[in-house]
Amino acid sequence: MNMRVFYKGLLSLLGFFSVQKKAESEVNIASWGTAVQSTTFYGLNHDWSAQNALDGLNNICTRTEEQSDPWWKLDLKKTYSVNRVTITNRLICCVNWIDGAEIRIGNDSSDVFSNPVCAVVSSIPAGATYSFSCPGMEGRYVIVNIPGTSKTVTFCEVAVYVIFPGNLATGRTVIQSSTDGYWFAHQAIDFNPGFTNSWSACSSTDIQTNPWWRVDLGYIYRVSRVVITNIPDCCPERINGTEIRIGNSLENNGNNNPTCAVISSLPAGVSSTYTCNNMEGRYVNLFIPGNSRILTLCEVEVYEEVSNLERSLAHDESSPLMKQGASRPERIQHKSTTNCFDAVTLHEVFVEEALPPCLLGGNARLPVFVEEALPPLPTRRKRPITRANKLEHKVEKEEEREEVVEQEEGVK
Missing domain, CATH: 1.20.5 (Single alpha-helices involved in coiled-coils or other helix-helix interfaces)
Structure with missing residues (x-):
């Protein structure tokens, strides 16, 4: 095997780790919005309000009056690309009332029937939850309507699932200089932009000198951009002057690391992207210098650029690693002193080949990757000498x- 094949395999391996480290997350965002319906049924000593479909309780349901073309509508507060919608039917009584319901997704709030149809519900058994695929349909509003006369919309739960790709901050360790009440640091990486109940979806420090918030990415990455979402209601001006810093030092709590950008101002509820030009670092800090300041964040997203070549090779079945069943290496260890690999055990496709200087301990640079301990591949059998x-x-x-x-x- 020549070196061209070796490098293709190596690129495939690097692309594999890029994809693995930035796995997608599917999140139910329905509770982030508010619901209304065409009419509300009052009776049977029950509350049948539209918001009941978002409370996570399968025994408390929503219901309209009997009418022509009844509908239920969820306002997500911003446009999302929806992956799927689930509906939970009532457990007792009237389980067939959901038959023929249309699920619509779009951006028209006034004429709900003009929004595109994702799916039509043929039937849902009593108390069951059915999932309806809507891959890539974009919209701020999710509507459930039943066309016809003398119809009633009633069900117990709706979930709306969105895929959030590649945020390096997801699931990482976060900390802030102080905490105001229930405004915990981790709420800035929970995907929820805080359009409803910002106190349970956003982070905030107390009023103090030089407040800061920090996420530990766990490994060194080349950060291409950081996305910040400001609080949608009170005091959006608090974020003015916030510095985004990226680096590997914890000196001064990480606030001495190089600056990616400074947020001059950001309107309430708006998400803004700040380009960091592949700055290397393990820690991303949000820091406001000055006295009597408060740092409030509703979402922090951190992204690393992935080349089209790495992305395509990571799924290339003709790549040596993929073709010969080596979807994972046994071990890759990052050498922090030279920014290179000091120990590599690859699939047999690389055995007995001349390795680049970087892999032999030289100072040549490769993309920053991390130590991985993965299940060992099958032991290579030596062919008998004949x-x-x-x-x-x-x-x-x-x-x-x-x-x-x-x-x-x-x-x-």
Whole structure:
């Protein structure tokens, strides 16, 4: 195998880790919004309000009056790309009332029937939850309506699932200089932008000198951009002057690391992207210098750029790693002193090949990756030495020698 094949395999491996480290997260965002319905049924000593479908309780339901073309509508407060919608039917009574319901997703609030249809509900058994796929449909509003006369919309739960790709901050360790009440640091990485009940979806420090918030990404990454979402209601001006810092030092709680950007101002509830040009770092800090300041954040997203080549090779079935079943390496260890790999055990496709200087302890640079301890691959079996094997090996060597000669003659 020549070095071209080796490098293709290595790129495939690097692309694999890029994809693995930035796995997508599917999140139910229904409770982030508010619901209304065409009418509300009052009776049977129950509350049948539209918001009941978002409370997580399968025994408290929503219900309209009997009418023509009844509907239920969820306002997500901003446009999302919806992956799927689930509906939980009532457990007792009237389970067939959901039959024929249309699930719509779009941006028209006034004419709900003009929004595109994701799916039509044929039926849902009593108390069951059915999932309806809507991959890539974009909209701020999710509508459940039943066309026709003398109809009633009633069900117990609706969930709306959105896929959030590649946020490096997801699930990481976060800390802030102080905490105001229930405004915990981790709420800035929970995907929820805080359009309803910001106190349970956003982070905030107390009033203090030089407040800060920090996420530990766990490993060194090349950060291409950071996205910040400001609080949607009170005091959006608090974020003015916030510095985004990225680096590997915890000196002064990480606030001395290089600056990516400074937030001059950000309107209430708005998300803004700040380009960091592949700054390297393990820690991302949000820091406001000054006295009597409060740092409030509703969402912090951190992204690393992935090249099209890495992304395509990570799914390339013709790649040596993928083709020969080596979807994972046994071990890759990041050498922090030289920003290179100091120990590599790869699939047998790389065995007995000349490795680049970086992999032999040189100072050449490769993309920053991390230590991974993965299940070992099957042990390579040595072929028994036979006369046929020796002959085959001799022929291969002769062919390689002939190729070298031909290349040298071509150069001359």
